[in-house]
Amino acid sequence: MPDQDFLQALRKITVLGDLPDADLEWFAGRCSQLRLNVGEVTVEEGTVADRMFLILEGEMIARQMHPARNEAIFVARAGTVTGSLPYSRLAVFGRTVRATTPVWAASFPKSEFPELIERLPVLTARLVGTMLDRTRDLTIAEQQNEKMRALGRLSAGFAHELNNPVSATERAAEEMQQALHNLPEANIRLNELPLEAGQRRYIACAEREFAEQIAAGPVLDPIARSDREELLADCLHGHGLAAAWDLAPTLVEMNWSREDIAELAEQFGPNALPRVLAHLTATIQVGRLLREIRSSSARISGLVKTLKNYSFMDQAP
Numbered sequence: 001m002p003d004q005d006f007l008q009a010l011r012k013i014t015v016l017g018d019l020p021d022a023d024l025e026w027f028a029g030r031c032s033q034l035r036l037n038v039g040e041v042t043v044e045e046g047t048v049a050d051r052m053f054l055i056l057e058g059e060m061i062a063r064q065m066h067p068a069r070n071e072a073i074f075v076a077r078a079g080t081v082t083g084s085l086p087y088s089r090l091a092v093f094g095r096t097v098r099a100t101t102p103v104w105a106a107s108f109p110k111s112e113f114p115e116l117i118e119r120l121p122v123l124t125a126r127l128v129g130t131m132l133d134r135t136r137d138l139t140i141a142e143q144q145n146e147k148m149r150a151l152g153r154l155s156a157g158f159a160h161e162l163n164n165p166v167s168a169t170e171r172a173a174e175e176m177q178q179a180l181h182n183l184p185e186a187n188i189r190l191n192e193l194p195l196e197a198g199q200r201r202y203i204a205c206a207e208r209e210f211a212e213q214i215a216a217g218p219v220l221d222p223i224a225r226s227d228r229e230e231l232l233a234d235c236l237h238g239h240g241l242a243a244a245w246d247l248a249p250t251l252v253e254m255n256w257s258r259e260d261i262a263e264l265a266e267q268f269g270p271n272a273l274p275r276v277l278a279h280l281t282a283t284i285q286v287g288r289l290l291r292e293i294r295s296s297s298a299r300i301s302g303l304v305k306t307l308k309n310y311s312f313m314d315q316a317p
Contacts, residue, residue, distance in 0.1 A: 002028035009056040010106065013079055015126040016054075023120055030112050036060075036103040043083070045096040051107040052127075053083040058103035062095040074137060075100075085131040086113050086124050161303055165296035172292040179285045186282040189275045195268075202267055203276065207283050228252045235261050241274050250281040253288060 002025060010016050010028055019027070031054070036042065042053065042060060053076070060076045076082050076097070084090050108116075117124045190203075229248040235258040236244035236251075251261075268276050 002031075006031075006033065006106075009104070010054065012056070013054050013081060015081060015123060015130060019120070019123060023123070026119065027108070027116075027123070028106075031106040031108050034103070034105040034107060036099040036105070038099055038101060040099050040103075042097040042099070042103075042105070043093045043095075045093060047093050049084040049088075049090040049093050050110045051083050052081065052085055052110070054106045054108070055080045055082070056104045056106060058099060058101040058105075060097050060103055060105075061100050062097045064095050074134075081127065081130050082134065083107070084110050085127050085134075086117055087128055088131050158303065158307060162300060165299040165303075169293055169296040169300075172289045172296065176286065176289045176293070179282060179289060182278075183282040183286060186275070186279040190279040193272050193275060195272070199268060203280065206264075206280060225252060232256065232258065232261070236277075239265050239273055240270055241277065243274070243278070247277055247281050250285050250288075254281075254284055 007024060007028055010024060010031075011019075016024060016027065034042070034053075036058070043051075045064065055076050055078050057078050059078070062074050062076070083093075195203075229245075229252050232251050233244040233248040236247060239261065241247065264276065265273050
C-alpha cells in the first residue's frame, strides 16, 4: 500500500482530489515516484511518450531544443498533470523537460491507461479535459513565440534600415564640425582682401547659384567623380593653388567646370583666387552637409512613421 505522504500529495492534485480512497490507492500503487535536483532532465525531446507525470512539488520547464528555437514552451508547477494522457495521440515527447527547482513528481505508465479508463471513468474524463486545456495553452504559447520571432525579424530589419541614415548623419556631423572650423578662417582671409562691391555681389550670387547646383547636380559613379576631381585639380594647379586636391571634391559636388574656375580667376585675379575659392567651398560645404543631415533625418522619420503604421502605435485610446 502506498505511504500516506504520497497519498496526501496526490490528493492535492485537482483531478485526484475527491477520488475515493480505494481508487486513489489503486492509482498511487501504479505510480513511480521521482526526485529531481535542479537541472536534471525528466524527459528528452524525441523519446517515446510512455508516461503521464504529476508534479507534487517544485517546478519543471519544457523547451524545444531546436538551435533556432530554444524557447520555453510551458512551465509545469506543483499540481500540474502533464506528459502522455488518455486518448492523447502523443507518440514522442516533443520537448525536453528539466527541473528548475527541486522536484517531487509521480509518473503513471501509459501501459496502464486501458485499465485506468475502465476503472476510473470520472478521472479519465478529467484528464481528457486537462489534455484539451493543455493543447489550447500550447497553441497560445506557440502563437506568442511566433509573434516574438516575427518581432525579432522586424527589429533586425528596422535596425538594418536605420543604420544607413544614422551613419550618414554621424558622418555629416563630423564633417560639419570641421567645416564650421574652416569657415570663420576663410571669412577672415576673404575680408582682408580689398574687394569691390561688385566682386562681393559676385561671391554672394555664386554661393546662391552653386548651392542650387549641388541640389540639382548629377549623381556620379566613383570612377566619373574621380576623373572630374583629377581634371579640376589639374586646373587649380594651373592657377597656382597649392590646396587643389582639398578643393576639387567640393567643386565637383558644386558641378563646376574648368570654365567656371577660369571665370572666377578672371574676376578676382590670381592673388585673390585661393581665398575666394576657400570661402566659397567652405560656405557651400556647410550647406551641403546640412542638406545631408536633413535628408538622413527625413529618412529616419519615415522609417519610424512606417513602423508606427505597422504596429498601430499611438492609435489606442
